[in-house]
Amino acid sequence: MTKDELSAQEIALYDRQIRLWGMATQLRLRSSKILIINLGAVGTEIVKNLVLGGLNTIEILDDSVVKPEDFAGQFFLPNDDSVVGQTKLPLVVDRIRELNNRVNLSINTESLDSLIANKQYVKAFDLVIATELDKQMILKLNDITRELNIPLYVSGMHGMFGYILTDLIEHTSVSVKEAGNQPRVVGTELSRNKTITNVESKEKSNDEIVTIRDVFSPLKEIFKSQELPKQLNKRQLKRLSGVVPLIFALFDITRPNDPDTVIDVEVLRVKAIEICNLLNIPAETVTPDYLDVFSRQAFAEFAPVAAVIGGALAQDIIQFLSKKESPINNVLILDAVNSEMPIYSL
Amino acid sequence: MAKDSYLKKILGAENFSRIQSSKVLMVGAGGIGCELLKDLVLTGYGEIHIVDLDTITLSNLNRQFLFRQNDINKSKSLTVSKAVQHFNYLNAHLVSHHGNIMDTNKFPITWWEQFEYVFNALDNLEARRYVNKMCLFLKKPLMESGTTGFKGQIQPIYPYYSECFDCSTKETAKTYPVCTIRSSPTQPVHCITWAKEFLFHSLFDEVESDQNLTDPNQIRSETDNEAEIAFFQKESTELAELRHLITTADPPTFINELLVKIFKADIERLLLIDSIETRRGSRKPTPLDVVRYSSQLAGLLADVSNENILNLDTKMWSVLENIYVLYKSSEVLQERIVSGRESSISFDKDDEDTLNFVAAASNLRSSIFGIEIKSKFDIKEIAGNIIPAIATTNAIISGFACLAGTKYFTTPSHGTDYSAITHKSSTIFVGITPNKYITSGTLGPPNEKCPSDALVSRGVFKISPTDFTTLTLGWLIGQLENYGYSRDDISIQKSNSKLLYDIDYDDNVDLTLASMSGLKDGELILISDDSDQLESLELYINIAEKTSLPELVLRPKVTHDEPEQENEDGLLENGMDVENDGVILLDSEAENEENDDLLIIDDEPSPKRRKIA
């Protein structure tokens, strides 16, 4: 395996994706080392997609033991009830490796808390994905990734709802796009912090070479950002649902040990309204309907929703690494009840 | 074991048990199929039937995560249901069928009746249309889904309540004028088409199979330049002679004749008739200097290690290398025919010999016309109609397909009255923008011009074996009057358009249904109202235990004679964007593809109105 060339076998295996994103992206994937924290349903989907994609190294960090409810969406677990109570990662690693033995796959069952103290550990990776973390841990981790200049993706799900938060620090992508009726203009903000910085017309074609630069806010800014109402027109603001404040509220609520536990509606309501005030969005968005749904579905795993979130996140990592497409900047929300998937720049 | 705690919380305990006792069909076990089956199994579907006729290939493994290296060449449908057992935590009953969904012997209409819901995970237009039609006959809800590259779409179909698959037109393969391909190419794709569909086809494939590129009527419709027409005829004659040489000459003679005739003599003849009119924007061709290259070719051929050139898929071969590849591939193809192993050879992108031949021939033609050379890797994509496909888009689309299908099971059922679920459902289009990842749209009513569901109703006409041999066509006509038809106004045709009855042709009225030629189980009959009052009715004849006609209310016939302008408005009202964004080429040959989870994006849906959570 040479550094800058794909082997004939790799080209044959990755044929259908190379035809989409090119050899250069495939080579970038082959040289990327990624850490993924926690292997829940969303983590399972992300790992599947990235292993299939052909990354260089993936380390999974998770110290949990198998719980009965894990069988809802974590399809690498053996189909054997007796594994409940055993440490999860050693039970799944072989099945993951089978997907693509070209990827260096490793598992780590130490606790995140103890590892995070050691910056050298995180430093070994080109990118970190953290799933199912609470806010305190997210901020702690983000401090480190910021300091080390490592991009961070944060993701998780609550039943029919899911989220992706990104702090990729900064990113520049160059892609060939079809020239529309209106030429692209340097300086255009596609969204906040996502700016066209260069446009060249491609010779002998109707295409433009477009450079887009993304700048990211640290995640602690997202949690108190006042940007959301500015990005919505009056009508959008009026129909804004309670999904954002409720998902944010759940970052401050501990995941119950018993999957049948319902989160106290009052606790959730108070927390969500606090967040509405912080984000400068109307408290009325937190309707009783949404409160009820979120109190029941908080932290619940559901395979098809995990597939959408895990698919979108893995896809975005590939875009990020390819340097060809501009990544999600910086909050993606999935509302599978209403089939909506907005991206906000907070 | 509370494995289902979350599912009960999310779906509701009652809905969850409805899902657990349901029986659904998934057609296709490829890119979307693998992902969708995982989602369906983990959502708790009770019984899932899987139909696919394909076998697994290496290029599937980058995304069809249920398959492994040692599954290559095995049946997809059989392999997926085995693979799923690893995580069949909720004990779904999986039934695999290796076969073509359009095979009416294997999958008669009575077989279809058992399913409550149909998920399409197909890669070709023909099968999609067929499943759509079966679902219209049986009024089964259908989930249509497709992806290509980073884009994808789902469309829930509730027969006669929402648009069916045929309600919007699909892009089909682009065809090029014969003259562009045969005398005035300007792009690599023209030369690839020429090499594959004209040169390769004429030399090695079955002669009888239809050939647009040699059709004299087609040629005359494009050009009235007699010299050019004569050129085309001469070229065809020469190819017939070359084809004869395959079995009568040795390889060096055959290949030398091929090079001289096709890449030199023909081009010289083309130059004799050269004019602006015949050029059509193409460059003036330069005949291949066969003599100059022949000694160098001999040098290359002398060293066996040069065979490695054939494996350099991503390299741009030089003219000499292309001649070398043409030589080596012709030699093998000739041997395959001479040995009697094959009487003819069809182009197949996965048949290396045919691909090498087409790549080299196409590149030589490109160099003659001053067009850029392409690598074998790129030529394979164009010649083989390969659609890029990735794991992530398939995962996302399958997730949405599962969610939208599951919505049907969490909505109170009203038999085949789908108004409530149609109102609650959305199409979803995945296409990433800075502000949103998906665009969803409400389900529009059937397109009033759609031949599949708007101009005709469909149903199954069940008839017992005894009734079939005793009841007459006259009896059937009487039954049809119950739908509101008048016997004086209708005509009845078989699917092949053969007339069975109208007011001026009542010869068959006293014949039993069984004695009418061709009427049999699985046959279709079409009833049309010549007085234009009621829509047409298509009946699927099914020999069954008990005789019954479908229960349905025919709609008044819609006539279309409005001016063009109004039609366009009508399209807009249906929520379709006139400007196509992200339209995907659907190639008619894509059905030969082993693995592409082909997307059919008609139009991006308009933003939907908000629905209450």
Ligand SMILES: [Zn+2]
């Ligand atoms: Zn239709």
